[in-house]
Amino acid sequence: PNTSPTAASSGTDLNGMAALDACEKIKQRLVEFAAETYGVSADSVRFENNQVNVGEQQFGWAEFVQQAYMARVSLSSNGFYSTPKIHYDRETGQGRPFLYYANGAACAEVVVDTLTGEYKTMRVDILHDVGQSLNPAVDIGQIEGGFVQGMGWLTTEELVYSDEGQLLSNGPATYKIPAVSDAPPDFRVALLPHSPNREATVFRSKAVGEPPLMLGMAVWSALRDAVSSVADYRYSPPLDTPATPERVLQAVTATERWVAAQGEPSCKNA
Numbered sequence: 001p002n003t004s005p006t007a008a009s010s011g012t013d014l015n016g017m018a019a020l021d022a023c024e025k026i027k028q029r030l031v032e033f034a035a036e037t038y039g040v041s042a043d044s045v046r047f048e049n050n051q052v053n054v055g056e057q058q059f060g061w062a063e064f065v066q067q068a069y070m071a072r073v074s075l076s077s078n079g080f081y082s083t084p085k086i087h088y089d090r091e092t093g094q095g096r097p098f099l100y101y102a103n104g105a106a107c108a109e110v111v112v113d114t115l116t117g118e119y120k121t122m123r124v125d126i127l128h129d130v131g132q133s134l135n136p137a138v139d140i141g142q143i144e145g146g147f148v149q150g151m152g153w154l155t156t157e158e159l160v161y162s163d164e165g166q167l168l169s170n171g172p173a174t175y176k177i178p179a180v181s182d183a184p185p186d187f188r189v190a191l192l193p194h195s196p197n198r199e200a201t202v203f204r205s206k207a208v209g210e211p212p213l214m215l216g217m218a219v220w221s222a223l224r225d226a227v228s229s230v231a232d233y234r235y236s237p238p239l240d241t242p243a244t245p246e247r248v249l250q251a252v253t254a255t256e257r258w259v260a261a262q263g264e265p266s267c268k269n270a
Contacts, residue, residue: 001078009207012134013099014081016202022079030064033073085199100199102206103192104128106147106215108184108222114230117249121151121219123186128215131197131206140189143212150216152178155223155243223248230255 004014027047034045040055047053052064059067069075088095109123126147130139156176160169169175196204220243227237227248235258237251 002080009209009211010083011209012205013083013201013207016134016205017081018079020079020202021081022077025077025079026075029073029075030068033068033071034064037067037071100197100201100206102129102131102208102211104143104212104215106218108218109186110219110222110226112223112226112248112252114227114252117245117247117252119223119226119245119248121182121184121222124184124188124218126189126212126215127192128189128208128212129192129195129206130208131195131201132204133191134203134205136191139191139208142208143189143215144183144187146208146210146212147215148178148183150213151219152176152182152216153213154216154220154241156182158242158244224251227251227255231259235259 003018004010006014030052031042031045034040034052034054035042038054038057044055045053047061050061052059052061054064065075083099085099086096088097105127107125108121110119110121112119124147126143128139128143130143133139156178158169158176159167160174162168197206220239220241223243224237224239225233227239228235230252231237235255237255237258239251240247
């Protein structure tokens with residue numbers, strides 16, 4: 001109850017730890033019930049492998065919970081969690097606005113048609129830090145989706161305004177979000193192994209919804225490198241974002257002019 005919005009990929013951190021808080025409260029009631037009912041110390045009550053060990057006695061989980069229910073022990077609870085250790089002074093620009101950081105690395109391979117500026121992302125390799133993954137399949141899906149979204153942000157999603165300031169690219173016909181056909185045909189995602197979160201998050205996991213979006217920068221960088229190859233990588237071409245085919249072609253043209261100014265042949269057809 002009274003949860004915060006799940007902005008900044010905080011849903012699992014906030015709700016997972018709140019659920020754990022509620023579970024710990026129920027567990028404590030069960031421990032107290034077992035200690036009082038069977039005359040043992042609380043330290044001798046252990047929950048292992050779906051069994052409840054009470055001193056020298058052992059009960060199945062369902063059997064023990066039924067005992068607690070019949071003894072009128074509350075088996076429900078609510079929990080709450082607020083992210084610890086965070087603070088920030090806007091006046092000084094100092095503090096700790098985040099509990100932890102998630103890191104990732106991406107490498108993209110693209111092909112560019114230097115006559116038209118059109119291009120295709122052929123392969124992407126990603127290694128991402130998700131802490132101790134709660135669900136690898138879900139995390140990989142989040143990384144793939146976040147990456148493609150970031151790729152679209154930096155390559156196709158261009159905002160166009162009229163002279164009066166009216167947004168013209170206001171629908172899917174004019175605002176180009178990435179489609180399935182834009183995803184790289186060779187898409188390899190791996191989770192950083194053996195890297196549990198140093199902070200006490202739920203099962204030592206890390207947020208993974210939004211951080212991979214920034215890895216889309218690899219596609220923009222690959223496009224820029226591909227255009228630079230026209231000058232044998234001796235010229236750093238201007239390439240604004242989003243890197244639409246028109247802007248890629250402009251970058252190719254600028255690179256060719258630089259090569260011509262040097263009095264050397266272009267590597268365009270190499």
